[in-house]
Amino acid sequence: MAELSLGDLRRALDGLTLPDGAPLLDAVQPTGLSVAGSRVNLTITTTADRAAAFAPVRAQAEALLRRVPGVTHAFVVLTADGAGPTPDLGRTAAKADPLAGVRHVIAVASGKGGVGKSTTAVNLALGLRALGLSVGILDADVHGPSLPTLLGLHGKPAARGRKLVPMQAYGLRAMSMGLMVDAETAMVWRGPMVMSAITQMMADVDWGALDVLVVDMPPGTGDAQLALAQGTPLSGAVIVSTPQDLSLIDARRGIAMFRKVDVPILGLVENMSHFICPDCGGDHAIFGHGGAQAEADRLSVPFLGAVPLAMDLRAASDAGRPVTASDPDGPLGRIYQTMARAVMAGLTHITRGEIPARTRQDTLP
Numbered sequence: 001m002a003e004l005s006l007g008d009l010r011r012a013l014d015g016l017t018l019p020d021g022a023p024l025l026d027a028v029q030p031t032g033l034s035v036a037g038s039r040v041n042l043t044i045t046t047t048a049d050r051a052a053a054f055a056p057v058r059a060q061a062e063a064l065l066r067r068v069p070g071v072t073h074a075f076v077v078l079t080a081d082g083a084g085p086t087p088d089l090g091r092t093a094a095k096a097d098p099l100a101g102v103r104h105v106i107a108v109a110s111g112k113g114g115v116g117k118s119t120t121a122v123n124l125a126l127g128l129r130a131l132g133l134s135v136g137i138l139d140a141d142v143h144g145p146s147l148p149t150l151l152g153l154h155g156k157p158a159a160r161g162r163k164l165v166p167m168q169a170y171g172l173r174a175m176s177m178g179l180m181v182d183a184e185t186a187m188v189w190r191g192p193m194v195m196s197a198i199t200q201m202m203a204d205v206d207w208g209a210l211d212v213l214v215v216d217m218p219p220g221t222g223d224a225q226l227a228l229a230q231g232t233p234l235s236g237a238v239i240v241s242t243p244q245d246l247s248l249i250d251a252r253r254g255i256a257m258f259r260k261v262d263v264p265i266l267g268l269v270e271n272m273s274h275f276i277c278p279d280c281g282g283d284h285a286i287f288g289h290g291g292a293q294a295e296a297d298r299l300s301v302p303f304l305g306a307v308p309l310a311m312d313l314r315a316a317s318d319a320g321r322p323v324t325a326s327d328p329d330g331p332l333g334r335i336y337q338t339m340a341r342a343v344m345a346g347l348t349h350i351t352r353g354e355i356p357a358r359t360r361q362d363t364l365p
């Protein structure tokens with residue numbers, strides 16, 4: 001098939017105007033329109049206060065781009081760059097039908113990057129799957145998507161009508177921002193725009209019926225994370241930290257962020273807790289011991305488990321064979337299964353009303 005031309009795509013948008021009558025293309029920066037095979041990404045730049053007024057033109061642009069011969073998927077996102085209140089860009093999408101078949105959306109978050117959030121999200125999802133639940137995982141980390149590597153996903157997701165079909169790996173339905181938009185497009189996204197892209201992405205995916213959708217959040221506790229926590233119908237959040245004081249301070253910020261928007265904390269995970277020496281088998285508490293457990297007690301949140309710093313875990317992740325799938329009954333697999341049982345128990349408490357839930361009332365099997 002002939003390659004899509006940017007000129008043809010721009011021409012398709014020619015007649016479209018912004019709420020103030022200016023051509024839509026005036027609000028598209030040079031890098032804002034990009035093509036990856038048969039998929040088109042368009043970024044419309046606006047300001048926080050005008051974001052809601054831009055929503056109809058966003059939908060029209062998406063419809064027009066989809067009609068261009070050769071386009072199988074068009075993804076149009078509003079950016080609200082610069083100062084201003086956090087816009088409510090994606091709430092409608094997040095609350096609309098696409099997630100109606102999903103019983104629980106849970107966030108896996110960390111106060112800072114590199115602590116093992118994605119590793120935890122994948123293995124927790126697999127642990128929940130091993131408990132017999134139907135589970136999806138969404139990699140919402142637009143600037144550093146790692147799900148394709150962790151699950152060994154290749155190629156692009158297929159489209160069914162206007163929706164993308166999640167990819168399948170180890171019994172999970174999986175979708176990554178990295179599979180939907182190209183890295184260059186995501187590079188120009190800032191703060192609230194990330195949130196709008198993610199909520200749209202959730203809505204653009206045909207998740208079907210799921211017991212749990214695990215969302216691997218972008219690291220940090222900034223505006224984008226807060227907006228995402230607020231704009232997504234989350235049943236609860238799992239916070240990942242390493243044992244160092246600094247990481248725990250960040251984890252505390254993460255817990256405070258979710259509490260601010262009334263999302264229950266399902267628990268705290270201590271990752272890279274202690275070092276298991278591959279040569280002698282010795283167990284070394286390099287960063288001290290029990291920091292996260294003590295922090296969890298102090299903050300009255302459940303402690304979900306301590307995952308050692310283990311070369312096997314890293315090697316398995318890098319090879320796209322997560323330990324909970326490849327060795328579910330090994331020492332690491334058992335830690336994640338225990339974590340999954342605790343999360344499932346937390347969700348059951350939430351659905352029974354013992355912990356206030358924001359959105360969902362049904363019970364897990």
Ligand SMILES: Nc1ncnc2c1ncn2[C@@H]1O[C@H](COP(=O)(O)OP(=O)(O)OP(=O)(O)O)[C@@H](O)[C@H]1O
Pocket residue numbers: 110112113114115116117118119120141144146219271272273307308309310311313314315317318
């Ligand atoms: N317990 C562990 N033992 C050994 N290596 C680990 C462990 N947890 C994570 N890693 C490795 O650390 C690196 C970072 O992990 P991961 O990508 O899960 O972190 P993250 O918090 O999601 O990072 P980011 O902020 O980039 O999203 C990866 O190479 C991963 O394999």
